[in-house]
Amino acid sequence: MDENIVWHNYAITKTQRSEHKSHKPAILWFTGFSGSGKSTVANALESALNQQGIHTYLLDGDNVRHGLCKDLGFSDEDRIENIRRVGETAKLMVDAGILVLTAFISPFRAERDMVRNLVDDGEFIEVFLDTPLDVCESRDPKGLYKKARAGEIKHFTGIDSDYQIPNSPEITLDTSKNTLDRSVQELIAYLKQQQIIKG
Numbered sequence: 001m002d003e004n005i006v007w008h009n010y011a012i013t014k015t016q017r018s019e020h021k022s023h024k025p026a027i028l029w030f031t032g033f034s035g036s037g038k039s040t041v042a043n044a045l046e047s048a049l050n051q052q053g054i055h056t057y058l059l060d061g062d063n064v065r066h067g068l069c070k071d072l073g074f075s076d077e078d079r080i081e082n083i084r085r086v087g088e089t090a091k092l093m094v095d096a097g098i099l100v101l102t103a104f105i106s107p108f109r110a111e112r113d114m115v116r117n118l119v120d121d122g123e124f125i126e127v128f129l130d131t132p133l134d135v136c137e138s139r140d141p142k143g144l145y146k147k148a149r150a151g152e153i154k155h156f157t158g159i160d161s162d163y164q165i166p167n168s169p170e171i172t173l174d175t176s177k178n179t180l181d182r183s184v185q186e187l188i189a190y191l192k193q194q195q196i197i198k199g
Contacts, residue, residue, distance in 0.1 A: 017097035023054050023197045025094040027119060028187070030103045031112060031166065032129030033158050034144055035136035037175035038103040041129070041183050046101055048184050054099055054197055059086055061104045074155045080111050087115035094119050099196065107163040122194065127187070128169035133158045135176040 018025055028045070030038040039060055046056050065072070069085055072078040083106050093100045106112050116124040136158070137145040148156035155161045171190055173183050192199040 014095045014097065017095070021055050021097050023099055024123075024195070025097045026099055026123045026125055026191075026196050027090045027094060027115070028099070028101045028125045028127055029106070029112065029115065030101065030127045030129060031106045031169075032131060033133055033136040033163060034105060034156075035139040035141055036129035036131035037173070037180075037183070038105075038129050040180065041127075041173065041175065041187075042101045042103045044180050044184050045187050048188060049099065049197070052197065055097070056099045056101060057093055059090060059100065059102045059104075064104075074161075076108075076155070076161075079106075080108065083108075083111040083115065087111075087118050090115065091118040094123055105157050105163070107157045107161065109164045109167065112166065125171065125190070125194075126166050126169040127171045127173065128166045129175060130165075130172050131175045 014025065028042070030042050032038055039062075042058055042060070046058050049056050064082070064086060068089065069082045072082050083104065086102060086104060090100045090102060112126060116126070118124075140146060144153060144156065145159065147153045148159040157163050171187060173186065175183060178186070188197070191197045
């Protein structure tokens with residue numbers, strides 16, 4: 001880093017910002033195969049939290065690639081940089097006192113751990129969508145698996161690119177077994193148990 005770049009401490013702290021809200025800040029990091037239900041569950045959870053007056057923001061993989069990460073492709077190096085940028089953005093939002101939801105395949109453990117290490121203990125909640133690959137492929141909402149099988153998309157997670165299963169996620173959901181409502185209720189119950197939102 002350039003020696004002329006100096007970190008400036010702010011007059012207002014994360015704790016002071018959080019005091020204006022009815023909840024604690026955190027990152028809910030949804031990870032899993034394409035089609036596992038990350039965006040669907042994250043959107044439904046955000047809607048439920050919004051109804052409770054919780055200040056949230058959802059960072060979705062496709063949306064971020066329209067702006068913040070539009071210069072990146074899908075090589076391993078670009079995927080790593082994509083997650084680094086998202087992690088730094090989520091960290092800023094946590095500092096602002098927001099409950100951040102993210103929906104990214106984020107296939108590599110090291111990058112998910114990198115984001116975990118950006119925030120304080122208890123502020124990173126890894127939500128593993130453990131939906132079987134064959135179920136995800138049968139859904140194929142964007143037609144991506146079909147293209148990957150045909151060789152039209154390279155480096156596609158689960159087909160010709162690896163997905164590293166989380167070692168110890170805070171929450172595991174299988175949307176081939178769980179209804180959407182049950183998944184949302186399990187997530188809300190966890191947030192209450194951890195006192196991130198009020199019980």
